Amino acid sequence: MASTFSKEERAAMKAANAERKAAQEGAEAEAACDAAIDAMTGTDKELAEGFHQLVKENTSLAAKTWYGMPAYADADGKVVVAFKPALKFKTRYATLEFQHAAQLDDGSLWPVGFALTALGSAEKKRIAEILKAAVGR
Numbered sequence: 001m002a003s004t005f006s007k008e009e010r011a012a013m014k015a016a017n018a019e020r021k022a023a024q025e026g027a028e029a030e031a032a033c034d035a036a037i038d039a040m041t042g043t044d045k046e047l048a049e050g051f052h053q054l055v056k057e058n059t060s061l062a063a064k065t066w067y068g069m070p071a072y073a074d075a076d077g078k079v080v081v082a083f084k085p086a087l088k089f090k091t092r093y094a095t096l097e098f099q100h101a102a103q104l105d106d107g108s109l110w111p112v113g114f115a116l117t118a119l120g121s122a123e124k125k126r127i128a129e130i131l132k133a134a135v136g137r
Contacts, residue, residue, distance in 0.1 A: 015068030029064035
């Protein structure tokens with residue numbers, strides 16, 4: 001029977017297992033996030049570095065990895081947002097993916113994912129606003 005998961009999805013699951021094991025062994029989560037960003041190339045790396053800086057400037061979220069991707073968690077260790085590089089899943093754009101811990105609720109319908117292809121001043125301003133809302137600022 002053929003696997004229902006793609007090669008990229010299986011790699012992400014392996015990364016998640018490795019992250020859990022590293023956390024149990026006391027590995028430095030921020031260093032893992034930095035390494036994940038450093039391993040990227042091209043536009044993904046440029047966007048991830050810019051996003052990482054925006055998270056640091058606008059929130060108190062802690063850097064870590066989540067399924068091998070740069071992610072940022074609240075004080076309870078819950079992932080609030082992750083940067084999903086385009087090349088990881090062979091898509092045409094990177095995404096910023098907000099999780100259940102993000103405080104973005106707006107009635108019965110609100111966005112939790114944002115496509116990102118460039119990081120100019122307008123995008124930086126909008127992302128900073130979204131990040132602040134996500135952490136309740």
